[in-house]
Amino acid sequence: MIKITEKIDTGNIRIQPWNHPEFEKKEINVDILRLDLIHPLISGNKWFKLKYHLDEALKQGKTGIVSFGGVWSNHLVALACACNRHGLQSAAIIRGEEPAIYNAALQHMKDYGMKLIFISRTAYRDKKSALETFFTANHGYYYVPEGGQSDKGIAGAAEILSLAPSGNYTHIACAIGTGTTITGIINSAGLGRQVIGICSLKIPGVNAQLQNRHQQPPDINAANNELIRYIHNNTTDDNYTLFFDYHFGGYAKKSAELIAFMNDVYQSAGIPTDIVYTGKLFYAIADLAKKGHFHPGNRILIIHSGGLTGNKSLPAGILDF
Numbered sequence: 001m002i003k004i005t006e007k008i009d010t011g012n013i014r015i016q017p018w019n020h021p022e023f024e025k026k027e028i029n030v031d032i033l034r035l036d037l038i039h040p041l042i043s044g045n046k047w048f049k050l051k052y053h054l055d056e057a058l059k060q061g062k063t064g065i066v067s068f069g070g071v072w073s074n075h076l077v078a079l080a081c082a083c084n085r086h087g088l089q090s091a092a093i094i095r096g097e098e099p100a101i102y103n104a105a106l107q108h109m110k111d112y113g114m115k116l117i118f119i120s121r122t123a124y125r126d127k128k129s130a131l132e133t134f135f136t137a138n139h140g141y142y143y144v145p146e147g148g149q150s151d152k153g154i155a156g157a158a159e160i161l162s163l164a165p166s167g168n169y170t171h172i173a174c175a176i177g178t179g180t181t182i183t184g185i186i187n188s189a190g191l192g193r194q195v196i197g198i199c200s201l202k203i204p205g206v207n208a209q210l211q212n213r214h215q216q217p218p219d220i221n222a223a224n225n226e227l228i229r230y231i232h233n234n235t236t237d238d239n240y241t242l243f244f245d246y247h248f249g250g251y252a253k254k255s256a257e258l259i260a261f262m263n264d265v266y267q268s269a270g271i272p273t274d275i276v277y278t279g280k281l282f283y284a285i286a287d288l289a290k291k292g293h294f295h296p297g298n299r300i301l302i303i304h305s306g307g308l309t310g311n312k313s314l315p316a317g318i319l320d321f
């Protein structure tokens with residue numbers, strides 16, 4: 001087992017400008033908050049979503065932490081590493097059969113000592129009973145919901161903006177998976193700042209933007225959508241707009257256009273992005289700029305939430321980084 005001894009250091013985070021011809025043309029400024037630089041594996045938003053859970057598990061004298069996720073889960077990789085760093089055991093209940101050959105994410109989990117329990121997709125739907133089975137065989141574990149989606153996750157994510165100079169930005173943009181990160185960001189953005197969320201999942205029947213809780217475009221029934229409801233129910237401000245049409249075919253789906261765009265961002269700005277979340281986020285902001293969504297003088301901060309391990313699902317040579 002690999003042992004992590006280095007500090008998990010938010011001091012590595014920096015803000016860097018992203019220059020793009022479209023931004024210049026529209027007279028807007030775009031900066032990137034590089035949360036991906038915290039640590040290669042306990043990366044980006046995942047550290048913020050986990051930190052209060054780690055504190056609580058340690059405070060309660062637990063021996064380990066258990067959570068749920070898929071075979072490419074950035075959340076589980078981060079959890080395995082963070083537990084390793086803090087002297088806790090870790091376990092994951094994973095959706096699907098155990099593969100004969102582990103992918104990069106599973107290999108990281110294993111290398112950092114995480115106990116991996118593979119269950120069928122059907123069994124995975126009943127998380128409560130999967131967890132009960134786990135707890136009867138494993139004692140002293142603390143539980144973190146899938147993706148870190150929880151009040152503690154929101155509280156941790158609310159600290160992300162403390163790393164950026166306050167008052168400097170008119171817009172904050174981030175990617176959406178479970179909605180935990182954006183919820184923390186909405187709650188901490190403060191008045192006068194607009195939060196933009198780019199949904200990485202395809203939500204059936206939803207293909208539009210949703211401007212805060214009061215507005216429902218014709219094809220959105222917000223009350224029936226779990227993700228939208230989660231964000232609405234855990235925020236009090238209306239300072240956000242969610243976009244649902246930048247999923248490129250669905251969660252973790254990609255196109256040649258997206259890959260070319262990600263290579264271009266890397267070549268022109270030296271910023272690596274991932275195919276699941278941040279590549280689509282960066283693409284969306286450039287596209288929204290092109291479509292005139294921003295006004296001259298707007299200052300946009302994009303949260304680079306990390307997650308670069310997911311790129312290892314691509315054949316070698318497709319990405320330039």
Ligand SMILES: *Cc1c(COP(=O)(O)O)cnc(C)c1O
Pocket residue numbers: 044045074075147175176177178179180181182274277278305306307308
């Ligand atoms: C997990 C992840 C997200 C999604 O965050 P949520 O809090 O689940 O919405 C965004 N970006 C990256 C890189 C991620 O790994």
